[in-house]
Amino acid sequence: MSVPWSRRRFLRAAACLGAAAALPAPLRPKAARPDAAPPGERVYFTPLADYRELPADCYADTLIRPGEIILHWDGNRNGRELWKAAVTYETLAYLRQSAHFAVDDRRGLQMLPLYRGLAQESYGAKGYNWIALNVELAGRDFDQPEFAPAESQVRLTVRLVSQLMDFYDIPFAKVVGHYERDDRGLKRDPGLAFMARFREQLAAYRATLSPLKRQLLPDG
Numbered sequence: 001m002s003v004p005w006s007r008r009r010f011l012r013a014a015a016c017l018g019a020a021a022a023l024p025a026p027l028r029p030k031a032a033r034p035d036a037a038p039p040g041e042r043v044y045f046t047p048l049a050d051y052r053e054l055p056a057d058c059y060a061d062t063l064i065r066p067g068e069i070i071l072h073w074d075g076n077r078n079g080r081e082l083w084k085a086a087v088t089y090e091t092l093a094y095l096r097q098s099a100h101f102a103v104d105d106r107r108g109l110q111m112l113p114l115y116r117g118l119a120q121e122s123y124g125a126k127g128y129n130w131i132a133l134n135v136e137l138a139g140r141d142f143d144q145p146e147f148a149p150a151e152s153q154v155r156l157t158v159r160l161v162s163q164l165m166d167f168y169d170i171p172f173a174k175v176v177g178h179y180e181r182d183d184r185g186l187k188r189d190p191g192l193a194f195m196a197r198f199r200e201q202l203a204a205y206r207a208t209l210s211p212l213k214r215q216l217l218p219d220g
């Protein structure tokens with residue numbers, strides 16, 4: 001979640017009025033825009049029961065070619081018992097915001113349409129949505145010991161991110177935290193120490209995948 005919803009609604013309203021050219025332009029190279037070819041069949045990285053699509057006004061109607069994965073915390077300030085992907089979903093829907101995935105300690109939700117080589121453009125990381133898959137972890141302030149995420153939540157996220165890397169051919173160096181992709185310097189999520197540890201776990205997990213297993217993942 002990167003932009004206060006009131007501002008984003010203003011921007012969208014402005015775009016509807018034909019003022020889009022006056023908005024600050026993200027670094028969106030034309031070559032990165034997919035052509036108008038049909039996107040093909042949808043792909044799912046969660047069980048179908050955990051596919052829960054956000055309302056259409058929560059995301060852009062454009063498709064992107066994913067080249068990065070940006071991790072977030074969802075900033076939930078309620079108790080840990082409410083650090084749930086379903087709450088992440090409801091919050092995004094309420095704020096008219098979006099990310100591709102929400103992960104809690106039990107499961108991940110896929111919240112936007114994905115295709116081979118393409119993804120629906122989310123509003124998860126201002127300035128980078130043209131290239132990024134956004135993954136929200138339920139919770140906040142992960143670097144504070146009392147808010148450290150559950151091991152199962154981290155494990156589920158590692159596995160999801162690894163699958164996305166293989167499916168979209170995204171290199172390890174392009175798995176980043178939101179604070180590394182915030183040109184305004186306002187974002188801290190999902191924490192420096194968290195990302196350092198996450199990278200270690202992601203590298204260790206990927207080292208355990210044999211060449212055969214990796215062939216069995218989507219798109220090998």
Ligand SMILES: [Zn+2]
Pocket residue numbers: 001002071072073124178187189
């Ligand atoms: Zn974020």
